[in-house]
Amino acid sequence: MPTLSKLDEQGLRLAFRQALHARAHGNHPFGAALQDADGEPILAAENSVVTQHDVTGHAELNLIRMASRDIPVAGLRNASLYCSSEPCPMCAGAIVWANVRRVVYGLGMEDIYAVARMPPDQPALRLGSRAVFSAAPYPIEVIGPALEAEARAVHAGFW
Numbered sequence: 001m002p003t004l005s006k007l008d009e010q011g012l013r014l015a016f017r018q019a020l021h022a023r024a025h026g027n028h029p030f031g032a033a034l035q036d037a038d039g040e041p042i043l044a045a046e047n048s049v050v051t052q053h054d055v056t057g058h059a060e061l062n063l064i065r066m067a068s069r070d071i072p073v074a075g076l077r078n079a080s081l082y083c084s085s086e087p088c089p090m091c092a093g094a095i096v097w098a099n100v101r102r103v104v105y106g107l108g109m110e111d112i113y114a115v116a117r118m119p120p121d122q123p124a125l126r127l128g129s130r131a132v133f134s135a136a137p138y139p140i141e142v143i144g145p146a147l148e149a150e151a152r153a154v155h156a157g158f159w
Helices: 006-024 059-070 090-100 110-117 129-133 146-154
Strands: 031-035 041-046 080-085 103-109 141-143
Touching: 006 031, 006 059, 006 080, 006 103, 006 146, 031 059, 041 059, 059 080, 059 090, 090 129, 103 110, 103 129, 103 146, 110 146, 129 141, 141 146
Parallel strands: 080 103, 103 141
Antiparallel strands: 031 041, 031 080
16 A cells, blocks of 8 residues: 555545544534645535435535535546545445545544444445445545544544
8 A cells, every 4th residue: 555645644634623523513423625636625524414414414425515516527536535434335436426536545444334333234335435446437546544543533432
């Protein structure tokens, strides 16, 4: 796995802060951030599943919705998407549709299931993001899990 750059660390830590904002607002602790090719932050979003009463209110999907309003799909091609945790299959699909070709995440999916103590019958698609990204018509660079101790700390005492 490639070594994280300082810009990647910065992007991930912004996603972690968004996850803490989500938690403070009464939502599940997940966050996402988008940086342009130069590492400048563009947007950040938090999970809003609980407060918006919307099971699709994941941080990554909220961010993609915001980005799609103002940034042409071609403009997202060179952006990097930072996620506090590995994107679920729904969010991974949205990332493909949005033409984002670089994703960096903190905690891996199996670790999230373990931290959240999700029972096996919980409504979820237990499919890693790399499996979804492999079906994209172009390569998507994926880095993660990364900064796992920091990513896990966001969840401490929540579940």
